[in-house]
Amino acid sequence: MQRIFEIDPWKVITHTFDQKSKRLQESMTSIGNEYMGMRGMFEEQYSGDTHKGIYLGGVWFPDKTRVGWWKNGYPEYFGKVINAVDFVSLDIKLNGQSIDLAKDKFSDFELCLDMKTGILSRKFVIQRADCQVAVTAQRFVSIAQKQLYANHLEFKNLSAQPVSLEIDSKIDADVFNEDANYDEQFWLVQAKRSDLTSGVLVAKTKPNNFGTPEFTTEMQMSHQTSLQAVPAVESEKAVVNRFIGKLMPQTDKAFEKRVIVTTSRDYATSMAMDQATQQLTDQILQKSFVELKAAQETAWAKRWEMSDVAIQGDVAAQQGIRFNLFQLFSTYYGEDARLNIGPKGFTGEKYGGATYWDTEAFAVPLYLALADPQVTHNLLEYRYKQLPGAYHNAQQQGLKGALFPMVTFNGIECHNEWEITFEEIHRNGTIAYAIFNYTRYTGDHEYETHEGFNVLTGIARFWADRVHYSKRKQCYMIHGVTGPNEYENNVNNNWYTNLLAKWVLNYTNQVAQRVDPTKLKELNLTDQERRKWHEIADNMYLPADKELGIFVQNDDYLDKDLTLVKDLPQDQLPLNQHWSWDRILRSPYIKQADVLQGIYYFIDDFTQEQKERNFDFYEPLTVHESSLSPSIHAILAADLHKEAKAVEMYQRTARLDLDNYNNDTKDGLHITSMTGSWLAIVQGFAGMRVRQGKLHFDPFTPKNWDGYRFHVNFRGRLLKVTVNKQATKIELLKGEPITIELHDRQVALTLKEAK
Amino acid sequence: MQRIFEIDPWKVITHTFDQKSKRLQESMTSIGNEYMGMRGMFEEQYSGDTHKGIYLGGVWFPDKTRVGWWKNGYPEYFGKVINAVDFVSLDIKLNGQSIDLAKDKFSDFELCLDMKTGILSRKFVIQRADCQVAVTAQRFVSIAQKQLYANHLEFKNLSAQPVSLEIDSKIDADVFNEDANYDEQFWLVQAKRSDLTSGVLVAKTKPNNFGTPEFTTEMQMSHQTSLQAVPAVESEKAVVNRFIGKLMPQTDKAFEKRVIVTTSRDYATSMAMDQATQQLTDQILQKSFVELKAAQETAWAKRWEMSDVAIQGDVAAQQGIRFNLFQLFSTYYGEDARLNIGPKGFTGEKYGGATYWDTEAFAVPLYLALADPQVTHNLLEYRYKQLPGAYHNAQQQGLKGALFPMVTFNGIECHNEWEITFEEIHRNGTIAYAIFNYTRYTGDHEYETHEGFNVLTGIARFWADRVHYSKRKQCYMIHGVTGPNEYENNVNNNWYTNLLAKWVLNYTNQVAQRVDPTKLKELNLTDQERRKWHEIADNMYLPADKELGIFVQNDDYLDKDLTLVKDLPQDQLPLNQHWSWDRILRSPYIKQADVLQGIYYFIDDFTQEQKERNFDFYEPLTVHESSLSPSIHAILAADLHKEAKAVEMYQRTARLDLDNYNNDTKDGLHITSMTGSWLAIVQGFAGMRVRQGKLHFDPFTPKNWDGYRFHVNFRGRLLKVTVNKQATKIELLKGEPITIELHDRQVALTLKEAK
DSSP: OOOOSBOOSSEEEESOOOGGGHHHHHHHTOEEOSSEEEOOOOSSOOOSSOOOOEEETTOEEEEOOOOSOOOTTOOSOEEEEOOOOBOOOEEEEETTEEOOTTTSOEEEEEEEEETTTTEEEEEEEEEOSSOEEEEEEEEEEOSSSTTEEEEEEEEEEOSSSOEEEEEEEEEEOOOOOTTOSSOOOOEEEEEEEEOSSEEEEEEEEOOOSSOOOOOEEEEEEEEEESSEEEOOOOOTTEEEEEEEEEEOTTOEEEEEEEEEEEETTTOSSHHHHHHHHHHHHHHHHTSOHHHHHHHHHHHHHHHHHHHOOEEESOHHHHHHHHHHHHHHHHHOOSOOTTOOOOTTTTSOOTTOSSBOTHIIIIIHHHHHHHSOHHHHHHHHHHHHHTHHHHHHHHHHTTOSSOOOOSSBSSSSOOOOOHHHHTTOTHHHHHHHHHHHHHHHHHOOOHHHHTHHHHHHHHHHHHHHHHOEEETTTTEEEOOSBOOSOTTSOSBSOOHHHHHHHHHHHHHHHHHHTTSOHHHHHHTTOOHHHHHHHHHHHHTBOOOEETTTTEEOSSTTGGGSOOOOGGGSOGGGOSHHHHSOHHHHHHSOOBSSOSHHHHHHHTGGGSOHHHHHHHHHHHGGGBOOOSTTHHHHHHHHHHHTTOHHHHHHHHHHHHTTTTTTTTSOGGGOOOTGGGHHHHHIIIIIITOOEEETTEEEEOOOOOTTOSEEEEEEEETTEEEEEEEESSOEEEEEEESSOEEEEETTEEEEEOBTTTO | OOOOSBOOSSEEEESOOOGGGHHHHHHHTOEEOSSEEEOOOOSSOOOSSOOOOEEETTOEEEEOOOOSOOOTTOOSOEEEEOOOOBOOOEEEEETTEEOOTTTSOEEEEEEEEETTTTEEEEEEEEEOSSOEEEEEEEEEEOSSSTTEEEEEEEEEEOSSSOEEEEEEEEEEOOOOOTTOSSOOOOEEEEEEEEOSSEEEEEEEEOOOTTOOOOOEEEEEEEEEESSEEEOOOOOTTEEEEEEEEEEOTTOEEEEEEEEEEEETTTOSSHHHHHHHHHHHHHHHHTSOHHHHHHHHHHHHHHHHHHHOOEEESOHHHHHHHHHHHHHHHHHOOSOOTTOOOOTTTTSOOTTOSSBOTHIIIIIHHHHHHHSOHHHHHHHHHHHHHTHHHHHHHHHHTTOSSOOOOSSBSSSSOOOOOHHHHTTOTHHHHHHHHHHHHHHHHHOOOHHHHTHHHHHHHHHHHHHHHHOEEETTTTEEEOOSBOOSOTTSOSBSOOHHHHHHHHHHHHHHHHHHTTSOHHHHHHTTOOHHHHHHHHHHHHTBOOOEETTTTEEOSSTTGGGSOOOOGGGSOGGGOSHHHHSOHHHHHHSOOBSSOSHHHHHHHTGGGSOHHHHHHHHHHHGGGBOOOSTTHHHHHHHHHHHTTOHHHHHHHHHHHHTTTTTTTTSOGGGOOOTGGGHHHHHIIIIIITOOEEETTEEEEOOOOOTTOSEEEEEEEETTEEEEEEEESSOEEEEEEESSOEEEEETTEEEEEOBTTTO
16 A cells, blocks of 8 residues: 555645656546546656656557467457657756756645546746746646647746746657567657647558558647747657747746647548648637636536535545546546547556456446446447457357457457456456346346347357356356456356356347347347257356355365465465466465356345355455455445445545555556446445336445435436435435335435425 | 478488478478578578578577566566578579579479488579579588588589579578567677678677577688689678679589588687687688588488488388488487477477477487487486576476476576466476486486486475365365366366376485485485475375276366367367367367376386276377377387377377478477387387386387387497397397396397307
């Protein structure tokens, strides 16, 4: 645990700057608007260790990096998020010497990400022998105008002498990825032009041999300042504008950079992109920085109005949930149906690709409750559109049906570790589960029986081909998988995977009864095939241990040395930073909910005793080293009225990055798991479920909280739920009257205004 | 199967040239002398698909190529064989146009690798409108003078008009590896100098961040020809000598290139290397090509005298065994104790590193019988010298003791697939077994109780830490391994691995009784630790199935779909070219002997029924897609008097590359498995064993052979064994009288001359 920012309900703020924590600071102060985003690196030169990262949604490169012994079915390329052309960097000189907080003496430092508005600001006073200058900087990527990045700086001379100020403002294609092997670069400059106060750079991703799209990006910078524009020396890969001026004692000067970023994802031709870029630049130039900022503030206020979770009596927890929602919405707010929710968002490069099962498993429930149903519908459609890729993936493995990828940009598997891509196939169950979840929550069967049914059929066909029949044990088995617990690889009969496979076959068969016969025909789905699905589902092996009364995570698991986590030397944790991969794989330690993930999905289908026995067996063996782990445990613990455990788990998920729990936040934030704190509060503490089309709550208030309040959208209604130790109040803020269940009581809700 | 060369007892010869098989042709006509070697690419320009490959023993590069998600314990670099500076290429022009067999019309083609002498020769007649020229080329790397490459060409003008001839002879550092990801290059030119008829190029491997050695190589070329030397245009990375002349009708001209290749492996300073290179060049210039060739022929004749296996009545089989011995000795003949036996030798780049467990498992028994004991001793010493690396490898995995690497140049693991490097730990058992095997064969306990005991102790300590105790099953287990059958990964309780671990603990304990007490002290080996080894060995889990009467390959294996190989659609074979890795891993199909490898190692410790039951169960599930597979099966089949099966297996190993059985010989030859045909004849057909210090034979003659004859060295004696359908004759050619066993009869042998 490492906390470098102060506790504050709405701000990520610090008044100290530690060079050793620079990357962590950068991750924590990332900003984004779904379309683009960036880490919190300083605008000006910084000679210390730093990770400059700017990323554009949907822009990637298929990297050929073969090592080891290639085998049939391996994905041809490793799809990676690439660092965008750098439109942020400035070089700011005072009396001819660059400001560089790694070298300069400075005072009055403040760094603040305002989560209410999405504006990142910074203040410091440069203390040099020849000058003393106060600098303030603000920047944001606009959620009101997605192509806009705005950066405003002020310089105040606190010295008795005049100070010369010189700023080089750049758009620079000379960028690298952190994970490059040979310092390879991905952007080729296509065009550059500049005048004294503005510049344009067009760059294209270098050609690739895999037939995936090449991307072009155009960036136009413009400036507002009373400094004087003078000719600048440009390099081959950058456009530069230079501004100079004299800061008289006790006076200040402002400098503002605006950049419009467009990409070929939105424009069919370079001419159209040129025109749009110019037009957007013209538009924003008609507005002041204050106006641009106001639009940003208004847009964020609207988001918070719908989604804010208020916690009384625990500011740290309050900051945690807001930070998570802020970063999640900065990554994805459902505005571009071609995008998805990358696990690192715009905060780092780790994990390569854009889309993981995290979306369906952890993000869908949140977006269902906090956004218009169309947003979740878009997430489902995203997979439907990638169904041809999923068929391709299954075919690559010699299997029928559709296998949705573990990591992808385009539907084709683009990660390269067989134990993940070939074996972590439980993801395919979760793609189906999200359709079920959407349908259950919205009550809308339209998707499930149309596009959704194509997806379900593809997935069911995959499972029906992926099982094998064991003559010895007289049942269907699934060998060679990796469960959600990635601390085991290539196991046999992972209970969770087998459960999901069985469930998909049954669910698809059920939905088949409701779809139009022409759809069955179109999909060539015969009664014979459906009977086979039944037979497999009915005879699926689900490992269990009678003596212990538990489901068994996978074959041989109980043969391990089952020392509990609490009995390990605590300096060995987190295991993934202290143990070799070999040792981890052989250990019984569970990275994230595995059997318990299955119990979570179908929580109403198990007896309290089943849930309790499994929780009590597996949780003490779980190290929660995936950021996706604590939330599921919080929900189950709450369900089992283990309130202390639920709160402990909530605390790990809520401030995972704020407190750098897993000691890896410097690589970027754990975006998709940021849904976890919301799930823990709403599905955990408040016990929200949907049962037979009815919303159900069973809330409690954690001991150290006074109370909490949240909103949910449900079937055209907006509900406000207020919980404290005395009572739970549920109000209908919008929509038709509705009856919900509270602690097994039926409560009829009508609009207050209607009363 | 694809046979592109003719059947011949001593030659790899063809009179046709098919561009589509160029790479296969190149692999098959590789030559080497342990110090250096090369594929059979043409000297002159060739614009078609080709794989130029020249390699220097012990010269490599640590490549940083990270993809996927790095985990603790992963090797830092991927060690790879790098293509050497090209000293072979010529550009030969007739009337100003380069000879290029991909484009030129030609006749009378012959390509011949003479295995008796190690000389590669080629003939063809260029048929152009403006000329008709017969070309002959011969080349070899000398086993009499390891630094020497010699290339002799003759050109005869068959036309009625004069033909102009121009030859550019090069040393060129502008080379790439086949497996490069980004066309990265590894050689930096350090120095170049040339006069009209000779040239020198010094190149150094580029710096690396891993602290492994950088290598410098110096190459000096000289020429003998009546052609006229003229100034040549040189490029930045190459030295070139140009020769021109006029070929009058019906006359010929000869051209000869000699290259001396030295490396920093042999010289401490560049000055010493310079001097040596010049001195060696001066020496060879005093000899004619005929003399240089004669030395080569004499040296090979000596090797064959000791090792030739003669087969009567089957020329294809005869060619097979000679090809294998020829290529094996071209790769390694025990002359440099710092080298080992790479699985592709000098014939390709696949598999990266230099040293595999193949050496101990498959090559040691052959070198024990065919070479001076010192050669095998060197192979053992090689591991002893790398013991610190083995301790490092174990430590990387958080384990005690020593783990010898799967792939290495320097003792440090340098391959990068966890399922291989972390899990295929059975190799550690074989390193110990080789010590046992050497001791059993030679009767010399010196190594076993001195350096060898350090190795054994390191390995025993590794196993003692790598096991875990299963409370549930009340025994020691080894989870998370990959057995010799690499078609399963990350399995639990691989019988072979567990057997070897148990055996190592017992063997080390036995040897401990014989070593000097000071050695025990030096190794800090206490009675307590030795008791622990006993306890583990006594309680090691060795999976078995009583009903089937077999040892079980690993946990869960019998749950698979156990369809036999013969019942698979035959167009699916080889599986590794038709099935995805996922499908292969889940299948029951065995790549190479696994349980049967264990039975082979300890063949006298099992009952005939045990051997038979296991062979009959596992062989029908084995696809033999490792080149290391058929030989072990041939030996066991012979042991079980399944003669037809033994012969079938022999045929797969003997002509594996000659007939391109696995359809991958274009990537290079299967060098280490070339021991297999010899093992199949000697340990299989002839039933050679060492029992209680006595050599034992139990020979039979395959049906379609008339007979066979081979030599073995054993404890200072040279024996000649002649087998045919009537009788077996064993003669003592050298050494003291000895008693051997033939079909359970004691036979006293004395020197013929002594009679």
